[in-house]
Amino acid sequence: MKRDIPIAQLMPGDVLLYRSKGLISDVIRFIDRSEVSHSGLFLGRHGDQGRTVGEAIREGVIRRELPKSIEHAEWVESRRLKEAPSRLDPVLERAAHYLKRGERYGFEQILLLAFLCITRNLAGSSVLG
Numbered sequence: 001m002k003r004d005i006p007i008a009q010l011m012p013g014d015v016l017l018y019r020s021k022g023l024i025s026d027v028i029r030f031i032d033r034s035e036v037s038h039s040g041l042f043l044g045r046h047g048d049q050g051r052t053v054g055e056a057i058r059e060g061v062i063r064r065e066l067p068k069s070i071e072h073a074e075w076v077e078s079r080r081l082k083e084a085p086s087r088l089d090p091v092l093e094r095a096a097h098y099l100k101r102g103e104r105y106g107f108e109q110i111l112l113l114a115f116l117c118i119t120r121n122l123a124g125s126s127v128l129g
Contacts, residue, residue, distance in 0.1 A: 005078040016039060016041070016069070017036045030118075031114050038055070
């Protein structure tokens with residue numbers, strides 16, 4: 001896996017990993033025990049839009065321009081397979097399928113899952129000291 005690809009060198013199919021700011025991001029990182037709270041798929045240029053990212057956010061599964069996608073993140077890392085497959089078309093087609101459906105993000109379900117995870121991990125949690 002190649003790491004930290006400069007923004008100017010992103011290619012469709014690259015994965016973006018975000019450390020976002022805010023309570024929800026803090027909770028996600030706490031539950032996942034990770035430094036990352038969000039991810040997106042770089043899609044490249046789309047119509048009149050510039051460079052775009054497909055991601056699931058509170059508003060749903062959407063396509064956003066790259067600067068808008070990263071504007072509230074503390075940091076963003078990028079990843080690419082060391083040996084890319086001959087074609088990424090199936091990945092990008094599946095992403096387009098989900099974007100076209102425009103489904104709402106299951107925000108409430110994530111919060112419920114977070115609550116269940118927290119209550120089941122209380123005994124082993126370092127937060128409780």
